[in-house]
Amino acid sequence: MSPTIGVGGSAKVTSQTKQFIEMGDILSLRCDCKECGASLSLPIGFGLAKSLLSCPKCRKPWLQFEGGTYQITVDDFAKRVEELKQLLPTIGCKLYVEIAPEADS
Ligand SMILES: [Zn+2]
Numbered sequence: 001m002s003p004t005i006g007v008g009g010s011a012k013v014t015s016q017t018k019q020f021i022e023m024g025d026i027l028s029l030r031c032d033c034k035e036c037g038a039s040l041s042l043p044i045g046f047g048l049a050k051s052l053l054s055c056p057k058c059r060k061p062w063l064q065f066e067g068g069t070y071q072i073t074v075d076d077f078a079k080r081v082e083e084l085k086q087l088l089p090t091i092g093c094k095l096y097v098e099i100a101p102e103a104d105s
Pocket of ligand 1: 033034035036037038055056057058059060
């Protein structure tokens, strides 16, 4: 295990540390509204996309495009993640998702 990097120091981390999330650690999907900034966190599971159709605060449509919706794509992703998580104890390897390093701001 790599040590935890403290917060508040000014030291710059130059070495590239790859960051991974274990598949089983994926719990929810967070959605931040591009319009008003409202944040919504939903447990991963099939059917979550219906909660993402529009922003609960400003009502901006989130998944719609002209003539359709990405609801099926989002629900499919959530369903696959859920299925994979259930398979984890029975398959022969551990699964990790690599995430991009946080950009310097
Ligand atoms: Zn909004």
